[in-house]
Amino acid sequence: MELKIGVIGIGAIGQDHMKRITNTLSKGRVVAVTDVNRQQAKAIVDAFSLDARIYEDGHQLIQSDEVDAVIVTSWGPTHEEYVLAAIEANKPVFCEKPLATTAEGCIRIVEAEMKKGKLLVQVGYMRRYDSGYRALKQVLDEGQVGEPLIIHAAHRNQTVPDTYTGDMSIVDTFIHEIDVHRWLLNDEYVSVQVIAPKKTQQAAEHLQDPLIVIMKTQQGTIINGEIFVHCQYGYDIQCQIVGENGMASLPDPASVVLHSQATRSTNILTDWQHRFKAAYDEELQDWINSSLKGEVNGPTAWDGYVAAVTADACLKAKATGETTPIHLQERPAFYHQSFVPEKV
Amino acid sequence: MELKIGVIGIGAIGQDHMKRITNTLSKGRVVAVTDVNRQQAKAIVDAFSLDARIYEDGHQLIQSDEVDAVIVTSWGPTHEEYVLAAIEANKPVFCEKPLATTAEGCIRIVEAEMKKGKLLVQVGYMRRYDSGYRALKQVLDEGQVGEPLIIHAAHRNQTVPDTYTGDMSIVDTFIHEIDVHRWLLNDEYVSVQVIAPKKTQQAAEHLQDPLIVIMKTQQGTIINGEIFVHCQYGYDIQCQIVGENGMASLPDPASVVLHSQATRSTNILTDWQHRFKAAYDEELQDWINSSLKGEVNGPTAWDGYVAAVTADACLKAKATGETTPIHLQERPAFYHQSFVPEKV
Amino acid sequence: MELKIGVIGIGAIGQDHMKRITNTLSKGRVVAVTDVNRQQAKAIVDAFSLDARIYEDGHQLIQSDEVDAVIVTSWGPTHEEYVLAAIEANKPVFCEKPLATTAEGCIRIVEAEMKKGKLLVQVGYMRRYDSGYRALKQVLDEGQVGEPLIIHAAHRNQTVPDTYTGDMSIVDTFIHEIDVHRWLLNDEYVSVQVIAPKKTQQAAEHLQDPLIVIMKTQQGTIINGEIFVHCQYGYDIQCQIVGENGMASLPDPASVVLHSQATRSTNILTDWQHRFKAAYDEELQDWINSSLKGEVNGPTAWDGYVAAVTADACLKAKATGETTPIHLQERPAFYHQSFVPEKV
Amino acid sequence: MELKIGVIGIGAIGQDHMKRITNTLSKGRVVAVTDVNRQQAKAIVDAFSLDARIYEDGHQLIQSDEVDAVIVTSWGPTHEEYVLAAIEANKPVFCEKPLATTAEGCIRIVEAEMKKGKLLVQVGYMRRYDSGYRALKQVLDEGQVGEPLIIHAAHRNQTVPDTYTGDMSIVDTFIHEIDVHRWLLNDEYVSVQVIAPKKTQQAAEHLQDPLIVIMKTQQGTIINGEIFVHCQYGYDIQCQIVGENGMASLPDPASVVLHSQATRSTNILTDWQHRFKAAYDEELQDWINSSLKGEVNGPTAWDGYVAAVTADACLKAKATGETTPIHLQERPAFYHQSFVPEKV
Numbered sequence A, B, C, D: 001m002e003l004k005i006g007v008i009g010i011g012a013i014g015q016d017h018m019k020r021i022t023n024t025l026s027k028g029r030v031v032a033v034t035d036v037n038r039q040q041a042k043a044i045v046d047a048f049s050l051d052a053r054i055y056e057d058g059h060q061l062i063q064s065d066e067v068d069a070v071i072v073t074s075w076g077p078t079h080e081e082y083v084l085a086a087i088e089a090n091k092p093v094f095c096e097k098p099l100a101t102t103a104e105g106c107i108r109i110v111e112a113e114m115k116k117g118k119l120l121v122q123v124g125y126m127r128r129y130d131s132g133y134r135a136l137k138q139v140l141d142e143g144q145v146g147e148p149l150i151i152h153a154a155h156r157n158q159t160v161p162d163t164y165t166g167d168m169s170i171v172d173t174f175i176h177e178i179d180v181h182r183w184l185l186n187d188e189y190v191s192v193q194v195i196a197p198k199k200t201q202q203a204a205e206h207l208q209d210p211l212i213v214i215m216k217t218q219q220g221t222i223i224n225g226e227i228f229v230h231c232q233y234g235y236d237i238q239c240q241i242v243g244e245n246g247m248a249s250l251p252d253p254a255s256v257v258l259h260s261q262a263t264r265s266t267n268i269l270t271d272w273q274h275r276f277k278a279a280y281d282e283e284l285q286d287w288i289n290s291s292l293k294g295e296v297n298g299p300t301a302w303d304g305y306v307a308a309v310t311a312d313a314c315l316k317a318k319a320t321g322e323t324t325p326i327h328l329q330e331r332p333a334f335y336h337q338s339f340v341p342e343k344v
Helices: A013-025 A039-048 A058-063 A076-088 A103-116 A132-143 A169-185 A277-293 A301-320 A333-341 B014-022 B038-047 B057-061 B076-088 B103-116 B131-141 B168-185 B277-293 B301-320 B333-339 C014-021 C037-049 C058-063 C075-090 C101-115 C131-140 C170-183 C275-294 C299-319 C332-338 D012-024 D038-047 D058-061 D076-087 D104-114 D129-139 D170-184 D277-293 D302-318 D333-339
Strands: A003-006 A028-034 A069-072 A093-095 A121-125 A147-157 A189-195 A211-217 A223-230 A236-243 A244-249 A257-260 A263-267 B004-010 B028-032 B069-072 B093-095 B121-123 B149-155 B188-195 B212-216 B222-228 B234-245 B246-249 B257-260 B263-267 C003-008 C029-033 C069-072 C093-095 C119-124 C148-156 C189-195 C212-218 C222-228 C236-243 C245-251 C257-260 C263-266 D003-008 D029-033 D069-072 D093-095 D122-123 D147-156 D189-195 D211-219 D221-227 D234-244 D246-249 D255-261 D263-267
Touching: A003 A013, A003 A058, A003 A277, A013 A028, A013 A277, A028 A058, A058 A069, A058 A076, A069 A076, A076 A093, A076 A103, A076 A121, A103 A301, A103 A333, A121 A301, A132 A169, A132 A236, A132 A244, A132 A277, A147 A169, A147 A263, A147 B222, A169 A223, A169 A236, A169 A301, A189 A301, A211 A301, A211 C058, A223 B149, A244 B222, A263 B038, A277 D129, B004 B014, B004 B057, B014 B028, B014 B277, B028 B038, B028 B057, B057 B076, B057 D147, B057 D277, B069 B076, B069 C003, B076 B093, B076 B121, B103 B301, B103 B333, B121 B301, B121 D263, B131 B234, B131 B246, B131 D255, B149 B168, B168 B212, B168 B222, B168 B234, B168 B301, B188 B301, B222 B246, B277 B301, C003 C014, C003 C058, C014 C029, C014 C275, C014 D069, C029 C037, C029 C058, C058 C069, C058 C075, C075 C093, C075 C101, C075 C119, C101 C299, C101 C332, C119 C299, C131 C236, C131 C245, C131 C275, C148 D221, C170 C212, C170 C222, C170 C236, C189 C299, C212 C299, C222 D147, C222 D221, C275 D058, D003 D012, D003 D058, D003 D277, D012 D029, D012 D277, D029 D038, D029 D058, D058 D069, D058 D076, D069 D076, D076 D093, D076 D104, D076 D122, D104 D302, D104 D333, D122 D302, D129 D170, D129 D234, D129 D246, D129 D277, D147 D170, D170 D211, D170 D221, D170 D234, D170 D302, D189 D302, D211 D302
Parallel strands: A003 A028, A003 A069, A069 A093, A093 A121, A147 A223, B004 B028, B004 B069, B069 B093, B093 B121, B149 B222, C003 C029, C003 C069, C069 C093, C093 C119, C148 C222, D003 D029, D003 D069, D069 D093, D093 D122, D147 D221
Antiparallel strands: A147 A236, A189 A211, A211 A223, A236 A244, A244 C257, A257 A263, A257 C245, A263 D263, B149 B234, B188 B212, B212 B222, B234 B246, B246 D255, B257 B263, B257 D246, B263 C263, C148 C236, C189 C212, C212 C222, C236 C245, C257 C263, D147 D234, D189 D211, D211 D221, D234 D246, D255 D263
């Protein structure tokens, strides 16, 4: 059994997914691609020696009989229409974040999927597939640290380009923290506050960096998060759960230990591709496997909606300095299974 | 040369100091003691085989010609009067925290000392003598991590007795964080906010535990502090400085690494006496040495005053949930040297 | 392009390889299987829902036009004949260790392959594909520790069954150390000595456990190796290279850090499957990719021969207690590339 | 109570001990010194502001009524006569290694002390006072790793001067390993083998560096030791005990953890003074305390004898390449207590 996949939008992440389907993963084949730049689409298909048809646009690709399932890696503002079209065509669709650029857009997708009566949409929050986060969730779920009270988290990038603007700290960077902590905790956020420490001289004028983002959940757990996208020293993702009986921390990636010049050292990675490479592989393999079974095992459209609402509240909290409530619609029973992913 | 020391109040910490002066340190000798319980004082002097006179009260002890310098380890509310008396008698005095129970009391001491025109008072903030904090300060002062932007700190106790009440989280526990971070940063606090996470079931009804305390300094650095006095897993003091170019963390105490039963483990200490034993030794030896030279090298009365004012603001912030300003008097030139302690 | 693979012998490791080809890896398909137990072969093919033909024996499978390449995972003493048959049929063959049960058998394979004039054989030393060993080799090759002088290595199993006999310490366990250190060092062994420490009470009467095996290379580097197959605490592979300018150590697998009950701990794995799972995946994917290109990128028949000769010398050294020379034939130019594997 | 101490020989280590007695430790006072260079002795006494008499020679000092106890830190070949004289004078004597330059010299001291019928001699093996080794011994004695089977040990210096010759690897460097492992194990050595790995280019022509020294004990435990005195990267003392049920490792000294420039690093010390500073303090304080009680708590003359015999065997093993037996006289009951030091 093989899943015939169409890819809409073949920028960096789209190409990455095509490569892993072709060279690394099992049971999937890229049979169709489309991109606003058709020239580029043609060049990539040739470079990868793919036997894939190039489509005029995403809608044609989605409707093609040759395509079993769709990956949406186009420009963010186009995600909603392609995801809706895939639902309409009753085809599994993997959509990179954001699911839609607004909470309203996410709700339209949720409603379309519920109307279809079948889970079809997976959103690209790959951290849930990271072996470290998985192990951390297992420790938590087994009660090894007791009830979680505080999560200390940090998302640090070595640096970002000047095109990275203020909102991106939340909607591009912290969005991963938003998804992963509610998944870790099996809980939902109720409010958020944003605090601005002394700004690094490394950041451009328009960017407050670092930031501290403090979210509270329904159960009262505090997520004490740091975003620092010019930390200079590396790409470093930290997560430490303080529970009633103990504490559990996300492992750092393994590295050779070097003793040299009066220091004992290990390497810190400098890019997210390397840090989460295995997670991306697991994520897409799981999507292929689930799609072949007619299921969705990863983050759903509902998770995409929650991320969108929470990110909006974070932005408001950042602008006002106030503790800002996070108002979610009630979760439909249709989506209840998403916190208990099957073992990959 | 030998410093003849009188000790006022010989509870647990008073006895500890007597032991280290007698059995561990150089150049000091306990020649005088007093305690509200004279019976107890007599018993201790005998048990330690000390050739020390037992005085009627602290004032007699302070005024005795046999006493060169005074250690105040009596009940907190009595500290102020004994410190003032020692200043009046022109004798070096080491006072355990608190210097006084109110900011006003601290100011009275500051004014008395300035009037005397000579530094005489050292307050017992021993962390400044901990080799780990010293090394951390050196890394910071050498610019190895660049300008400090955020300090993540945690003060965790395994458990506390039921007599430990709400205010003690600040005035007994966090007070050490208050002193040590302004010393690390060479900076002063301007505001504080206190956040209450989900409460552990291990804490008594009257105690909100854990707490998050967020202080901002004049330079804009954020101290993101956690207090958790029922963490169950051990006595654990964490401090991580995020700077513009890197990050530096307080070392954990060294421990044998055990490989056993499918785990690789090191011990976590369970009591503060063990954790800071060497720091207490360094602190008191430095006080003896400095006193013999007519100097004060450690935390001064001014540092005691700042701690008192900051603790008051923390308590108010805890009660109100509001970000609370911290108003300090201007530091007199008389006290300027205190942030650059001589190498111990 | 897809590699159609026949598997000879479907015990535990054979099934593992079938699973990874089917469910995890790209570009390979199991189209043929055979086993001494045909019933079992049928049951496995059904259980995996494979569209694979069951052959009468290995030779039929090798000669089938449906089979592009062969995996030999049958009983050790049968390896030689199947590998020779695959060479004869001009088909790529992946053979689990041992390549042959004697050095003479290995030489027969080497000669057959050279006669065919084309590299066809890869031997299953998966450690060369372990990310940790790869990183260690890179550190060494880049000169980060200078010339290697000593390697301290340990191979520890939690326990072994009573069927594990004395020779297996060398031919089943230490054989991996034999392969990986000459690969790390780009060097060959010249002698070996075996030392017997105090024996653990956990080992059966017939088994000396632990052992220390000391090998010397042409360059004079000492491999100071420990084998301990009842270490009780876990499956633990250690490798530390002491060079002229520094030291580099194999990383331990990443693990959640748990603070609980006065200990800070990480997990130690207990089985080799888990420890080297990713290495097995990389190994077999590389074999599929290389086979499709008509190349061999991993350990060759020559490496199999060297391992066999070295293991024989280790056994003799163990029996005699003497430092025992290791005599290798001169390496034919045909095999020279094997120490410089292409980046996987 | 105060111990009045005379110091014979005030080179570097003699001065160090004088400093710690005067400035750091309790209950001791340096009242007498002597040195072959009287000018130097005078200068040092003045520099330290000591109220100490300068004696003509060691014998006069030993016999003086002003001296309660003696520290011998003169040139190695003079140790024996001063230790014998101190025994004759019935005074406690602390002697830096070597106790005597020959095993026969050590036996003469042992016999003199037994004849006097009282323990008077302590030898300067300070590692037994190192908190890390103490913790390791406790783990071992409590059976946390079961019966010890192998000890992996390494003694690495950053570099040594050209005056450091071949024998010094054993008699100056490895001698500490000789003392500490029999103490850890409560066991005696029966044989030793020395292996020469590839020599570092950093070592002078006359020096084989590194060396591997393999000692076997009566119980069959193997000490697998490395000596490497030009390791370049730092002063690094490693000790790992592999037992029947687990493994325990000597802790590395605590150090700030720095995240900078894509590396996570801790410092490695570069000198032994820093590494064992606290151990020297503990050692001498314990000697002062014990001397005041008329006891010897640390390494005895017998331990000095065993070290001498073992070092001789190591030198022979190094010269011959052969496994060399270690023949000790039977330990007199007089010395039996030395492996169970009182808690310092």
